[in-house]
Amino acid sequence: MKVVKGAFEDKKDKKEKKTTRQKIMKALDSMPYLDGVEEYDFSLVVSDPQGYTTVATNVCIADTVLMLESCKLALILNMSGNDEETMH
Numbered sequence: 001m002k003v004v005k006g007a008f009e010d011k012k013d014k015k016e017k018k019t020t021r022q023k024i025m026k027a028l029d030s031m032p033y034l035d036g037v038e039e040y041d042f043s044l045v046v047s048d049p050q051g052y053t054t055v056a057t058n059v060c061i062a063d064t065v066l067m068l069e070s071c072k073l074a075l076i077l078n079m080s081g082n083d084e085e086t087m088h
Contacts, residue, residue, distance in 0.1 A: 020046060024044070024046075041057075041058055041059045041063070041067075042056075042057060042058055042059075043055060043056070043057040043059070043064050043067050043068065044056040044057070045068070055068075
């Protein structure tokens with residue numbers, strides 16, 4: 001599993017804030033395996049400043065919970081303290 005956490009805004013364009021859609025598209029562009037012939041399952045998690053979280057997925061609830069728990073564990077185990085860094 002690869003968990004990508006990164007700043008999906010260009011450093012040169014810090015003054016111009018990107019929309020959530022633009023950030024998601026940049027994140028998708030950083031995943032080269034999406035163009036393969038194999039189908040992949042996905043879970044997209046978006047949360048707003050008030051803490052309301054929306055999850056979009058193509059798998060059942062049990063598999064979604066497993067994916068989210070796996071991501072949480074990967075993030076906890078790879079905590080570096082640097083928010084600007086991409087973690088794998």
